[in-house]
Amino acid sequence: MRATTADREQSATYTYLICLAAWAIPGAGHLLLGRMQKGVTFLVALSLMFVIGLSLEGRLFPIEVQQPLVALAALADMGIGIPFFLARQFGAGAGRVVALTYEYGNAFLIVAGLLNMLVVLDAFDAVQGRK
Amino acid sequence: MRTSHLGLMIVFAFFVSVVFGTLMRDDPKEQLRFGAQLFTAFVIGGVALGWILYFFPL
Numbered sequence: 333m334r335a336t337t338a339d340r341e342q343s344a345t346y347t348y349l350i351c352l353a354a355w356a357i358p359g360a361g362h363l364l365l366g367r368m369q370k371g372v373t374f375l376v377a378l379s380l381m382f383v384i385g386l387s388l389e390g391r392l393f394p395i396e397v398q399q400p401l402v403a404l405a406a407l408a409d410m411g412i413g414i415p416f417f418l419a420r421q422f423g424a425g426a427g428r429v430v431a432l433t434y435e436y437g438n439a440f441l442i443v444a445g446l447l448n449m450l451v452v453l454d455a456f457d458a459v460q461g462r463k
Numbered sequence: 464m465r466t467s468h469l470g471l472m473i474v475f476a477f478f479v480s481v482v483f484g485t486l487m488r489d490d491p492k493e494q495l496r497f498g499a500q501l502f503t504a505f506v507i508g509g510v511a512l513g514w515i516l517y518f519f520p521l
Contacts, residue, residue, distance in 0.1 A: 373485045374485065377481045378478075388471070436471045443479065450486060
């Protein structure tokens with residue numbers, strides 16, 4: 333039986349919602365798809381990476397168009413989803429450039445965001461039935 | 464939070480290995496095995512790279 337246009341639109345909406353959830357809360361996409369083990373692992377590991385990055389006095393970079401590398405770092409930071417905006421809201425992630433662990437903190441924050449982007453892609457593949 | 468450079472590198476390698484292991488494999492045993500391999504490679508590679516750079520002047 334062929335899928336109707338309405339089915340395809342509903343399927344596309346579902347896919348986007350799963351991807352949005354996966355981006356907003358690390359592991360949420362997998363949890364919604366019933367992949368509990370993967371979802372919990374991503375939730376715990378990526379959240380801890382983000383929190384450790386903040387505690388190491390890393391910086392949540394702002395988007396500065398004049399400084400392309402800073403803008404790219406900001407995009408990577410935003411990959412973690414809602415935690416990024418919550419941290420900014422509560423004044424965390426100001427970054428102290430003279431701190432011994434500043435660069436480590438940045439590495440943790442940036443890589444947590446980038447890994448969450450990979451997790452979103454994995455959730456996309458899962459909802460499309462490729463995995 | 465204060466720890467050594469090596470300690471932070473090991474913590475970083477641990478989390479990246481956990482996420483990649485979980486992403487790349489579906490079976491939990493395979494995930495554990497692949498994650499452990501990645502972790503070992505990250506730590507040994509990091510220490511080896513550190514020693515190679517030690518011989519280069521700043």
